[in-house]
Amino acid sequence: MAITGIVMMAYADGFHGDSIIGVALAVGSASTSALYKVLFKMFLGSANFGEAAYFISALGFFNLIFISSAPVILYFTKVEYWSSFAALPWGYLCGVAGLWLAFNILVNVGVVLTYPLLISIGTVLSVPGNAAVDLLKHEVIFSVVRLAATTIICIGFLLMLLPEEWDEITLRFINRLKEKKNEEQTEDVTESSVHIRSRSRANGTVSIPLA
Template identity: 60%
Template sequence: MKKHSARVAPLSACNSPVLTLTRVEGNSCIRSNCENGKVGTRLPCGTSAVRSTSNSWILGGDELEDHSPASPAPTEAHLQAAVEANGPCHQCFVKYSVTQIKKCSWGIAIILCVCSSWSGSTQLAKSTLSRFDAPFTLTWFSTNWNFFFFPIYYVGYVLKSNEKQSPKQKYQECCRFFGDNGLTLKAFLTKAAPFGVLWILTNYLYLHAIKKISTTDVSALFCCNKAFVFLLSWIILRDKFMGVRIVAAIFAIAGIVMMTYADGFHSHSVIGIALVVGSASMSALYKVLFKLILGGASFGEAALFLSVLGIFNVLFITCIPIILYFTKVEYWGSFEKIPWCSLCGFSFLQLTFNILVNFGIAITYPTLISCGIVLSVPVNAVVDHYTSEIVFNSVRVIAIVIIGLGFFLLLLPEDWDVWIIKLLTRLKVRKKEESSEANGTVVQFRCYRTRPSFTH
């Protein structure tokens, strides 16, 4: 039996983390307080407190009575006393708050790294293909770098984990992902090979589209893969129907049509847009089939799976670039004319992006990683504005905005409407409390002014 509680699907062929860690239930202390009708409050000094329905403050299991009519927050002296008391509930809340702050801090850093690596690899691919017109060879070369996934994971495991396992032991443990017999030839051909083909198609179509249209259009259109994932998951995996995601899918389709219209339906741009849409479709199919066939994987299993894809690429795909070279479909002359620096730079940035997408969710939220991906669109737009002759007419800008809006709508959780209702209800209750407190203060002031004086 496998004992993995945190599972993640390898999503590097796509560029948005949809299949991520299983949802972690909230802390038992927080759940018990919510069940008892107590509302968690974050205090200015960083200490967490719980306010009960009776407007008394509870920190560390000790109740601080508040006799003022407005029930203000506890003073610093009270907070310090509660911290010194060091009750279990208080420790629970402090630990929870610190964890959230760390996750958000790491999230900001990963947003910048994801945005930089994805936009940088796209721009570098555009530059490389202008001197090295071989998109399939470039795809094959960069995919070979997937072999480094498992070694990089093992180095991180050795540095972080207290229990040390040898590389062979860790490999054997992760091989259980492919079945009870491990990574056999049958498992390799049935469970790894199909995803290797989808990986190659996704990246090849993406790189081939970069030759036809601008990097801004390519990166914006590829964001539609999240809408395709929802549609395929709804049809194949029988996922929950959500009206807002249907609206997001409509936005994505409308953005594709408007992007095509922006260049006047010229054959050159239409082919490029069709290639990007095909790449996004292969990306979505990769995700959904992985969920359907393999379910989920731990971080070690995902790293091994991606390394196996690199091995599949070397063993079975290497013949295709050779055939393309001798048939002069992708002919680059001598090996000395190959821009090795650009090739290695693109492969390194793509590997960095894939590592951040797959393993970044261990330290931050998947939604933040997705935000880093969609932010690459304006970055590419700025670069294209100064390096190419792209025309940002109103139709293109509206199409990009619509696709981005649909992307963000797909990031909403399943119970987003419940959260909004709760938030509106809480704001309405708080507004009534503030108005009643203000009326009470006015009444007290008037009573004081009309009180008869007994002084002579």
């Protein structure tokens, strides 16, 4: 559902060359992020404070070795061109890096120190928060498609807050509703048969209800 919301956001902006590349990168990022979270839960499970700190350090070292070389490779292969280092928006780059570091620390360590539900709710609130910033600061006009995309993304995040056995709980709840409905129907049939029998006795006849 989150990937559907991303594609709908791109559709609201209009598909063109740069937009398609951005959608592909966003979908790939969302997919790898989901895979990362699943593998983290599978192998580490509920990590303590030391394990979370060790994992973040190892992740940062991995990014420094492998990810930092990507811009250098793109520069020497003439895929990207840097006019000068002074022209780069270092303030924005450092700000994004600092916020991303704080986000990872708060998410991974916050799960250990607080409650996973609290961290998940905070992640959900980031979607309408970004939309509010775009609306107030950048004066982005939200069309029906944008609102629907934002809603779908939020629903996708909320689905992750469901308990692990939500499908079994839902099936048990549906079965209980069916059993209760069947019991009510049986009671209605019994009451109707008793009513017919009493009327038949009043008329001097005997009526045997069919099963």
